[in-house]
Amino acid sequence: MAAPANKTIGDLNGVWYLNKTLSDSVEPALSLQGVGFLLRKAIGAAGITLHVKHYLDPAAVPHVDITQIVTGGITGTTEQRTADGEFRPHADWLFGSVRGRCQYVTPEELGAFLVSAAEQGWVDAADREFLARDWLPPTDAERAGAYGQGKPLFLSHVENLDEGGGWTATQVWGFQDVGGERRYVRNVITAKKGKFVALKMVYDWVSELEEEKK
Template sequence: MAAPASKTVGDLNGKWVLNKALSDSLDPALTLQGVSWFVRKAIGAATVTLHVKQYLGPPAPPSTSADPVPRIDIEQVATAGVKGTTENRCLDYEFREHSDWLFGHVKGRSRFLGVAELKAWVAGEAKTEGWVEDEFAALDWLEGDGEQKGPAGETLIVNHVVNLDAAGGWTAVQVWGFQSVGGERRYTRNIVVAKGEQFVNFKMVYDYIGDDA
């Protein structure tokens, strides 16, 4: 189901199901991230639903600020016996550490960005540091007036993750926003996973299935 016009980067609240037919395969990225064959096959067979809560709240440690920041809490629920994961993000672009069963020990930071700012970041810092290989992360985003719903009129959310495990060593750049996919406006993530000189670009496309009760 296409995303209603009311759903933007300023309001991702609700339930979203990964549309496998419209999305790219996750397997090459999971392989680069060191996920086992057995787990990759289970994830490939599972239906993945995001339960998203977006709100203003106090920033998580290590921040000591008393000012509220935009926050997004996501519970990923999967079928086929796959354990879910949790994404809790403060959009103040401060690194925070997190561990889970699938991706190990990581640190991540998140922020709102406009398309022009994203393109500059991708072509500059992200490419120089080896987090992206090309401009894939910055492609295909809708930019019209209805999309500019970040706190300063931004249209996108950018997440940068660094794996801290000794055997890991990968990074990931996720860009969240809305694209026209199959002729419909849909919530989409452009993702780049990098490890050394290896890069995997892929797109995840979601169907909106309503608000959480």
């Protein structure tokens, strides 16, 4: 289902479901990240639902907390993102020990980041174009601010710290026209030792969170 008009990258509050028909397979990226064959196949077959909560902390810094629900008996992961551009450590059963940072950006700020990312070996020339393309212009709601600070894109960069790991994952979140409908999308580049995997993740809108309905 298309995203409601009031949903912006600064207000993703609600429940979203990964549309695997419209999305690319996650298996090549998981392989590069060292996830085993059987687990990759199980994740590839599972349904994935995101419960997203946006809020500001007392210092007015935006937070995005995401609980991932996975079918097929697979334990989901939790994303707790503080959108201030600072690196923070995180660890879970699937991706191991990582450090990540995220922030809201304009297209111009994204372009500047991608120049630096290419120098670091996190993306190549084709990836830079992929991460920056297809995003819809900001809506009036995005220009007005909300948690996204008036910026229409969300940039996330994660680095794996495990011995033998060494992969990075760079994501840009926003809204795109997919099949004639406005949808929440993540363009993702996973990189390791000069190898790159690009994938697009497209989400269906499901509903508001239960606590928001009360």
